Amino acid sequence: MKSTLSSLERMLLVINHKEADHVPLVLKVFGWEPPPQLKHSSEFERVDKFLAFGIDDTVSLSAPSRYHPDVTTRTWREITDERYPLLFKEYETPKGTLQQIVWQTEDWPHGDDVPLVGDHNIPRSQKFPVEDLADLEKLPYLFFQPNREQLNHFKERTRNVKKFASDRQVLIEGHAGGFGDYAAWLVGIENLMIAAFDRPDFVHQLLDTILEWEMRGIDILLDSSVVDVVIHRGWYECADFWSPPLYRKFIAPRLKKKIQLVHQAGKKFGYIMSTGIMPFLDIFRELDFDLLIHVDPVQGGADLPRLKKEIGAKICFWGGVNSAITLGRGSRDEIRDAVTFAISTLAPEGGLILSAADSLFSDTPWENVRTMIERWREIGTYPIRINLKPTSHSSFPPP
Numbered sequence: 001m002k003s004t005l006s007s008l009e010r011m012l013l014v015i016n017h018k019e020a021d022h023v024p025l026v027l028k029v030f031g032w033e034p035p036p037q038l039k040h041s042s043e044f045e046r047v048d049k050f051l052a053f054g055i056d057d058t059v060s061l062s063a064p065s066r067y068h069p070d071v072t073t074r075t076w077r078e079i080t081d082e083r084y085p086l087l088f089k090e091y092e093t094p095k096g097t098l099q100q101i102v103w104q105t106e107d108w109p110h111g112d113d114v115p116l117v118g119d120h121n122i123p124r125s126q127k128f129p130v131e132d133l134a135d136l137e138k139l140p141y142l143f144f145q146p147n148r149e150q151l152n153h154f155k156e157r158t159r160n161v162k163k164f165a166s167d168r169q170v171l172i173e174g175h176a177g178g179f180g181d182y183a184a185w186l187v188g189i190e191n192l193m194i195a196a197f198d199r200p201d202f203v204h205q206l207l208d209t210i211l212e213w214e215m216r217g218i219d220i221l222l223d224s225s226v227v228d229v230v231i232h233r234g235w236y237e238c239a240d241f242w243s244p245p246l247y248r249k250f251i252a253p254r255l256k257k258k259i260q261l262v263h264q265a266g267k268k269f270g271y272i273m274s275t276g277i278m279p280f281l282d283i284f285r286e287l288d289f290d291l292l293i294h295v296d297p298v299q300g301g302a303d304l305p306r307l308k309k310e311i312g313a314k315i316c317f318w319g320g321v322n323s324a325i326t327l328g329r330g331s332r333d334e335i336r337d338a339v340t341f342a343i344s345t346l347a348p349e350g351g352l353i354l355s356a357a358d359s360l361f362s363d364t365p366w367e368n369v370r371t372m373i374e375r376w377r378e379i380g381t382y383p384i385r386i387n388l389k390p391t392s393h394s395s396f397p398p399p
Contacts, residue, residue, distance in 0.1 A: 001022055001054060001376075001377045001380065001381060002021070002022075002381075003021060003022070003054070004021040005020055005021050006169030006170075007024070007051060007056040007057065007168070007169055007170045007171065008165075008169040008170055008171050008228070009169070010022070010024050010056065011024050011056060011058075011171045011228075011353065012171070012228070013350060014316060014350045014351060014352060014353060015229075015268055015290055015291060015316045015350075015353075016316075016350065017313065017316065017349060017350040017351045018349075018350045019348075019349060019350050019382040019383065020350070020382060021381070021382060022380045022381045022382060023343055023347045023352055023353075023354050023376065023380040023382070023384075024056040024352075024353045024354065025055045025056060025353075025354045025355070025373065025376050025380070026055070026056045026057060026058065026318070026353055026354070026355045027050070027055060027057075027355065027356060027360055027369070028355065028356075028358065028359045028360065029046075029359060029360045030358075030359035030360065030361055030362075031361055031362035032359070032360035032361060032362060032364055033362060033366075034366070035366045037049070037053065038050065038053060043059060043060070044059070044164055047059060047164075047168060047170055048168070051168060051170070054377075055373065056170070056353075057170055058170055058171045058172065058173050059161050059164060059165050059170060059171075059172055059173070060161075060172070060173040060174070060175060061154075061157065061158060061161055061172060061173070061174050061175070061221060061224065061226070061227060062174070062175045062217075063146075063154065063174075063176070063216075063217035063218070063220040063221050064146040064150035064151065064153070064154050064220070065143060065144070065145075065146060065213065065217065066144055066145075066146055066147065066150060067091075067141065067142050067144055068093065068094070068140075068141040068142075068144040069144075069147075070093070070094050070141070071091055071092065071093050071141050071142065071144075072091075072092045073089060073090065073091055073092070074088075074089070074090045074092070075087070075088065075089045075090075075112065075113055075114060076088050077104065077112050082103070083103075084103040084104050084105050085103075085104045086101055086102070086103060086104065086126065087101065087102050087103075087104050087108075087112060087113075087114050088100075088101050088114075089101075089113070089114040089116075091116075091129070091138070091141075091142060093138040093141040093142070094141060095137045095138040095141065096134070096137070096138050097138075098129045098130070098135060098138050098139070098142070099127060099129065100114055100116075100121070100125065100127055100128060100129040101125065101126040101127040102114055102121060102124045102125050102126065103124045103125075103126060104124075105124055108120065108124065116129065116142060116185075116186075117181075117182060117185035117186065118185060119185075121185055122184065122185065122188060122189055125188060128186060128187050128188045128191065129186055130186040130187050130206065131187070131191075132202065133201075133202055133205065136202070136205050136206060136209055139186070139206075139209050140209060140212075140213075143209070143210070143212075143213035145216060146220075151220075154220065154224075155224075158224045158226055161226065162224075162226045165226070171228045171229065172226055172227050172228050172229075173227065173228070173229050173230075173231050173270070174218075174221035174222075174224075174227030174229065174230045174231065174267075175230075175231050175233075176214055176217050176218045176221060176230050176231065176232055176258065177210070177213070177214040177217060177232065177233065178214075178232050178233030178234050178235070178236075178237070178272070179207050179210040179211050179214060179254060180207075180234055180236045180237035180242075180251055181233050181234065181235055181236045181237070182210045183203070183206055183207055183210060183236070184236035184241075185236075186206070187206065189236060189241060192241075193241055193242075193246075196242075196246050196249075196250060200249075200250075203250060204250070207250060207251075207254055208254070211254045211257070211258075214232075214258065215257070215258065215261065218230060218258060218261055218262065219261075222261070222262070222265045222267065227267060228267065228268060229267065229268040229269070229270045229290070229291060230258075230262045230267055230268070230269055230270070231269075231270040231271075231272060231291075231293065232255065232258060232269070232270070232271055232272065233272045234251075234255075234271055234272055234273045235272065235273070235274065237251050237273065238273050238274075238275050238276030238277065238280075239276035239277070239278070239279040239280060240275055240276040241276070243279075244279050244280060244282075244283065247280060247283060248283060252283055252286075252287060255271075255287060255289075256287055259287060259288065259289050268290040268291060269289040269290050269291070270289070270290065270291035270292075270293050270318070271284075271289050271291065271292055271293060272293040272294055272358075273292065273293070273294065274294035274295075274296050274299075274300050274319075274357055274358045275296065275299060275300040275301065276300070276301070277292065277295070277300065277301075277302060277307075278301060278302065278303060278306070281306075281307070281310050281311055284311055284315060285310070285311050285314060285315075288314065289315065290315065290316060291315065291316050291317075291318055291353075292307075292311075292315050292316070292317055292318065293318040293319065294318065294319045294355075294357040294358040295307065295317045295318065295319035295320055295346075295357060296319060296322050296323075296357035296358070297320070297321075297322060297338075297341075297342070298322035298325050298326055299322055299324060299325060300322070300357060302319075304320065304341065304342065304345040304346055305345055307346070308345055308346050308351075312346065312351055313351075315351075316350070316351045316352070316353065317346050317351060317352050317353070318352075318353040318355055319342075319353075319354075319355050319356075319357035319358070320339075320342030320343070320345075320346055320352060320354050320355065320357070321335075321338045321339060321342055321354065321355070321356050321357065321372060322338070322356070322357055323356035323357055323358065323359060323360060323361065323364060324361065326338045327356050327360070327364050327365075327368045327369060327372060328361070328363060328364055328365075328368070330368065332368075332371050335368055335371045335372055335375070336371060336374075336375045338372075339354070339372055339375040339376055339379070340375065340379060340386055342354060343376070343379055343380055343384060343386065344379075344384065344386040347380070347382075347384050348383075348384050354376060354380070356369075356372065
């Protein structure tokens with residue numbers, strides 16, 4: 001596939017709904033074991049190897065944060081009559097103590113420690129750190145503004161990223177939290193959804209506390225003047241948990257504030273949501289963000305033709321091919337047809353960054369990834385001209 005544009009130029013064109021030289025292909029990795037020619041030990045090395053292989057990539061920045069200097073922590077482990085040991089962690093703040101307790105299952109990945117937030121906490125927590133309004137008075141001490149040393153380190157990282165991205169002409173992502181995800185981690189997703197009905201004031205105050213911290217982080221990212229796209233994670237903000245009325249009440253108004261801040265700075269806004277997106281299309285159109293990231297037509301239930309028709313004129317889609325099932329277990333024909341379906345449906349007139357949603361995992365076979373890349377190289381050049389006749393083994397019918 002011939003490249004006439006830089007990766008950055010190509011990415012920005014399709015985000016702006018214009019046809020580039022070809023559809024960008026970006027592969028995010030999470031524990032994936034690449035073939036020898038793509039092995040890497042750092043983000044910068046990965047970008048160089050992926051670009052040399054002919055696919056696009058990005059570099060990332062995240063704003064620093066810390067606990068208040070007066071916060072102290074204590075962690076311990078207890079053996080009880082229960083099946084698993086219990087891990088305790090306490091955060092002593094100037095306003096009092098926050099405590100979390102988790103079951104230390106065989107697959108607990110953090111040893112004898114308990115991180116404040118994370119997906120592993122939700123199903124294993126006996127007690128979440130935030131339970132009531134009194135706890136919310138303590139929470140800001142765990143999301144405190146960075147100190148001078150952290151800001152200096154961030155500035156140094158920014159200089160290095162800026163130089164590297166400028167030399168390679170790649171897009172810079174700025175990651176800016178996700179208040180719905182943090183709320184789920186801090187309270188528990190079931191507790192959060194019950195509280196949305198029974199204690200709405202508590203949920204509003206919780207989300208505002210997290211949002212204030214995230215807005216400070218966005219300010220830091222925007223002040224760096226190097227990020228191209230600011231990204232908000234929303235895995236726990238999807239319709240699998242939030243009904244459209246609850247989303248409008250709790251999520252959308254706060255997300256709008258982040259989007260407006262980023263757009264005022266002339267940057268793009270990306271929203272990660274890999275499942276449960278279809279009930280929110282009207283709201284997404286109103287929010288007017290730029291990128292919907294990890295669009296998944298299999299596990300995520302994304303209706304690609306409907307997405308293109310209803311919001312494709314305003315929002316660029318990042319994804320289009322399922323990773324865990326299609327790339328993880330699909331046949332060669334199924335993978336080729338999935339790529340064909342995604343490109344033929346979402347790529348015309350720009351608006352598609354092809355990717356495996358949401359990442360390449362440790363069990364994703366290289367042969368299947370190579371099949372995806374081969375098909376992309378065959379049909380991804382603009383203007384898009386594709387024969388949509390499926391193979392006999394295809395599970396992806398044409399629209």
